[in-house]
Amino acid sequence: MFKVFISTCLLSLAAINSIAHASEDFTQYKTQSEAKGKKDRNALLEDAQNLLADPTLTHTQRTYVLHRSALHLVRTNQFQKAARRLDEFAAHLAQFPDTNFLGKYHWVAGDLAILLGNNTDAQRHFEQAISQFEQSGDLRMKSHAHRMLANVLSQKQDYFPALAHVFQAKDTANKINNAHLFSAALSTEARVYRDFHQLDKSLDVLNQQLEFQLGEPDISLAHISSTYYSLARIYEKLSDHHAAIEALNKSYDIDKKLDDKNYMGLTQLHIAKLYIELEDLTAARTAIDQASSLFSLVNNEKNQARAQAVQGQIALADGDYVKAIQLITLGLDKLNAQDNEKLYQAFQVKLGMALAYEQPSEAIELLSTLLDTVNEEDNLTVLQSLAVAHKSLNDFEQALYYQERAFATKEHINQQAITTRLEAKKLNSEIGLKRLEVNELQAGLAQQQQDTKTRTVVLAAAIIVLINFILLFYLYHLKRRRVMEKEAELLNQSLSLKQQLLADVSHELRTPLTVLKLNIEALEYNLTEDPKTTYKVLQRRLDMLNTLIADIYELAQADTNNLRLEFELCQAKALFDDLTIAIAPIIDSSDLEVIYINQLPEKLQVECDISRLNQVFNNLARNSVHYTDQPGQVKITVSQQQQTVVCTFEDSAPGVSSDALEKLFERLYRCDKSRSRDLGGSGLGLSICEKIIELHKGHIAAMHSELGGVVIQFTLPIKP
Template identity: 65%
Template sequence: MFKRLLAASILTIITTGASVAASDTFKQYKTLSEAQGRKDRVALLKTASELLQSNTLSPEQRTYVLHRSALHLVRENQFEHAQQRLAQLELHLKDFPDVNLQGKYHWVSGDLALLLGNTQSAEFHFSEAVALFKQTNDMRMLSHAHRLLANVLSEKGDYFQAVSHVFQAKDTALKTENVHLFYAALSTEARIYRDFKQFDKALDVLNQKLQFQEQQPKVNLAHLSSTYFSLADIYQSLSDHDAALSALQKSYELDSQLNDKNYMGVSQLHIAQQYLQLSNVPAATEAVDRALALFKEVNNRHNIGQAEATQGQIKLASNQFEEAVELLQTALEKINTSNNPQLYSRYQSLLGQALSHIRPHAAINLLKPLLESTDEQFRIRILRSLSRAHKQLGELELALSYQEQAFNYKEQLTEKDITTRLEAKKFNSELGLKNIEVNALQAGLEEQQQDTKTRTVILASAIIVLTNFLLLFYLYHLKRRRVMEKEAELLNQSLNLKQQLLADVSHELRTPLTVLKLNIEALEYNLTEDPKSTYQVLQRRLDMLNTLIADIYELAQADTNNLRLEFETLQASALFDELIIAIGPIIESPDLEISYLNQLPESLQVECDMSRLNQVFNNLARNSIHYTDRPGKIKISVFQQHQTVVCTFEDSAPGVSSHALSKLFDRLYRCDKSRSRDLGGSGLGLSICEKVIELHHGAIEAKHSELGGVLIRFTLPIKNT
């Protein structure tokens, strides 16, 4: 019988050869996709296409390939293909939901939306990603999602929410001890400080990050480039264009080493802007031409539009108004007004400025509607352009009116800028007494008013500090109280478990001892007709007691960490074949159909105690034999899943209820107590199996079997070679 079983197993392995080959291709693809350092994305995308065209992938494998290939398409700047692949992934996840992969779908979609300049879509996708990664407790991806959402919110001007998300990104990165994630969050924090007019603090954060990155033994070029780019952004806000230009040149050099053409083009585009601020038109022209060529290589329509608009701005600075109008009109056709309203308004204001020199009527028709709808930072340019257009038409009164409006609005912006800086200082309690320096900006105020405002700021800072102290004090005591309550709850739970165990053990011992006592009395008073059979009953009961005591002893050793295992490294496939051979005499039965399938590759190794695993196999095999109605089926399978070896014991009817299924590993628990005692079970076999598997750093669980009975599934980690 057992020889027939082995022959059938070999035949099954041969017939699954094709599936194993496809599985090997997927494993290789996954390994290369997750490898550290630079990847051959072109080769990976080719392999992904081949895998997706085949019918050998499981739903989980197809989900993985769709997600990874979409990410690689974004990194390779194949944006249209990336959108198509993401649409495929979205449809696939509806049929085969996976919360973590749904979060990654939204994360990649948000990243793509950012590259395409669609901030509204990016905010939606990153918000969804945050919620989903919280469900799966994927801390690394959660930090990524918080940081990128903070970026988007900062662009919208929602600074308080942006700060909240960037702090959560930092906290999550620290929990995972991921330094690169933590410093990526610092870059976002610096950007938010810049947007909130706290330039000194933004520079401090970025310089600390830069110093740390340059001291690392292995410098991440992409992260270092991002830091220099962020520094340039701050220097530009401070109007230090030479320093900004130097930082952008370093960022471009790093992007060139990575051959990231999209980011190379973005750096060159910003370099052109700095040269334009320094009135170096030839250098600006050369930089924007390089940027345009790079954007055309990666076919990024949005960035091509920005490059053409910058060319138009250069022509405008050179008083070549016709060329400026033509370039700006071409650029506006490539900018999506619904996704990028601020950028679109900026280029419209530049177009109106160019038209005001040569076509005043067209300039007025374009710019007047923009006065109410455009962003405030472009309003001064619009007012001045309208003034120039009316002056060109000889309408001097209107020209003077718009000029006065531009002057007054500039003063309002100056006052608003000062107010924003003051508010930023107040909201940041760490700066405290530095608010005194802000009062120096209030030139012209009387000495008494300045002193009063200083005292107000100091008092407000003191109140904030005191409030924070009281809040921390309250939270400390609240946390301490919760810890004490939790400890008391665990102690009570331990006492209850101990009392329950003692009660169960005493009950289990009382029953066989009572039987022994009755049979001994029967022998003593000659009340039995067959003494030999009575002695056999006594022998069986003594064996049951020995089994129960031995099992209790093993569990006690495990509970006190005294159950020692002798680990050795073994070839996984051969190990399980030997374990099956060892339980051959137990499972061989004429009225039971036994099947065994070993799908493990020959290269896998596991570190284990073979004698203890043999004990697990014996317990599981006896359970399946004892609790399966005849005729019946028992199916044993072994296969690889990710970085683990999975073994399943599956039997046919009768099954157990869902309530009983969750208690099978509880000590002394039996679904059918009388039947279990008749079969000699102690009720501790599955508990011992659970302890042995845990000591092997694996996991064991019980489920309903498709055959109608119970499925026991345990895993062992693969040893890395």
């Protein structure tokens, strides 16, 4: 029997070790995921895959891993895998709902939709995210969602709603005093102004952002670098390429301090493109060679492909079409059209330009698939390249056709630019008027609120004073009456309990004393045939009396708060193992199967009186053994539930009725009194257990057992 007990313990230990190992892996993953600065996202994705394959991962931990891994897949441009992971995430949330993580699901899905060019889906997801974060009270993520929605609306040319969401993002960031969020909202505001060609306003906002960042010690250098990069984009829009290069060099210097080689490479790649526009091909080659070297150091194949394509653009600008074709083709081979379709098409356009001079037939085949599928500026390049290709093939009619279309497209772009500038000025005027209207409304509303507030305060004060006086008067009399009723009730209850206790104790003492008296008389008058047996009966009855008197004394001490416990800090798992081993002589029976399961972590601690807990274990063990038909089963389980240790003693048939179950902790109560006396019970064991557990600030209760008997369950608080 004891071998079964030991085997069960070992199996329990193995299961607990497995759970603990999974928990440790998750904690490490979470720490690395939330660490500030650069992250090895590919390594984190491998860790996430291993965690998701672990069946011991809790549903809460799985929610976290699904969210973080989906985000990392988006950040590493693995868009198809990200979409599949988001589907898993959505299915998991449907089974285990979580308002805040549902908001995060929509946030990541919206981010992915932006990268895939699906602004309608992105808008829907970010609107859902804002709603979920509003419900969960996560203001940080709510500000993020407003900012991202503003980006989407700006791309859809809904500039007024975009600015409204920017202002909400800034306001939310201010509410929680988050400098990073406020800075990010300023960046988005600048982008919105840039999108509807309010470049002067965009510059003002970016300079305001830069001033704010330089004055905030908590803002990271990476954010300041990003602001310089955004300034460069505005200068580029204004065709001030030298100013753009200067801003990019400042961004590069900061990235160099951070040793962020990937961003350093991207900055040099952008500088190279600007030098191509300035027709300074020597400087462009220097910049792109540096970018290519940096991308090689970090082993970023996609950015290496971009660098090769830009090297091809330099060769194209230099008239070396063969080299341009070779380099751009190498870059395209390393890119995945599905990951970034716009970038892929842009490089295809450049390849078509080079092919038009060297391989016109291949150029026509490639460019025909791109015609009218790319943006207007690239479409102009496609038309011009088709004209060159047809001219190289002496197909002057088609060459003239594409040249005329190119001229018409260029005229349309110029006209659209003029219209956009006019609309931008109109929008600027409308924004000014709306701001004036808002200011006037706010001023009027503030005055109205102040007047209403004053009147309300005066009236409320008068009403509160009157109500308080009435309530105090009423409560005084009500409290006095209730105190008197309570005192009378407690007095009557105490008298009843005292009478009941005296009656129960006298009843309990009468039976063993009667037996003692009869046996003593039998010895006195030589009426017994076996005096030794009679002496043993007398000894057993005296032991029962001693047990009863000792139990009554302990309960009396507990009732008068004189039962003192010697608390000490213990390792919970080892403590319960020792307590179970101590009761082995009681529960070790050939006809009784004992199962012991200890699921507590190794480092968990409780503060307790070990001797008193040993007393509880002894009482519960004796009850389980004495009141279980043999052959039978006794199951002892110890586990952690939130901030408590839960221990259960569960036995097989016979059970007790529901009425009897509620009375098991009453003093001197027995379901079968004659049987209890035969077994030496005082009827006070469970009452003493209840008192000891209460002094440990725990709880004890009795329930029906699935094994057919009774479950006694008690809890102990965990030491923080």
